Amino acid sequence: MERLRVIKASGQSPLAPCDRCQATGCPWDRIGTNPICPDCQELLAAGEAEPLVERLVAQECTICNKPGAVPYLTFPLHARDPMAIDLCPSHFHALLGRRLDRYSYRILCRQLQEVGLSPKHIFLLHEAFYDERGHPLQPVQEA
Numbered sequence: 001m002e003r004l005r006v007i008k009a010s011g012q013s014p015l016a017p018c019d020r021c022q023a024t025g026c027p028w029d030r031i032g033t034n035p036i037c038p039d040c041q042e043l044l045a046a047g048e049a050e051p052l053v054e055r056l057v058a059q060e061c062t063i064c065n066k067p068g069a070v071p072y073l074t075f076p077l078h079a080r081d082p083m084a085i086d087l088c089p090s091h092f093h094a095l096l097g098r099r100l101d102r103y104s105y106r107i108l109c110r111q112l113q114e115v116g117l118s119p120k121h122i123f124l125l126h127e128a129f130y131d132e133r134g135h136p137l138q139p140v141q142e143a
């Protein structure tokens, strides 16, 4: 089953400024409809920013199959169209906090491979954040 979906013609302007700090320069991830830059994501993951209130969408979590996913889009490196990664709130926060467990990391990697991508293409799965076996290297510390 395909859980990672490329969203064509999403109507999203890839270079919209960050909803929280107005930073521009890269296609930021979308949480709900809001572009959120990596710095603001890190504050969120650390619990230092105003928490997100997003209504869950009727999709199952890619990792644990629980119904109800955070509406999350990411722009893979060099991609023109964003990709939806359906994650339940707890797995979404683990992704944002760069502290997915190895099992979850591997599931995501496998799904990425199925659509021709690797974790290198996804900022939050960057090789600086996990080693090749999926061990978190730089988890965001919660405040």
Ligand SMILES: [Zn+2]
Binding pocket: 018, 019, 020, 021, 022, 023, 036, 037, 038, 039, 040, 041
């Ligand atoms: Zn920001």
Ligand SMILES: [Zn+2]
Binding pocket: 061, 062, 063, 064, 065, 066, 087, 088, 089, 090, 091
């Ligand atoms: Zn989950």
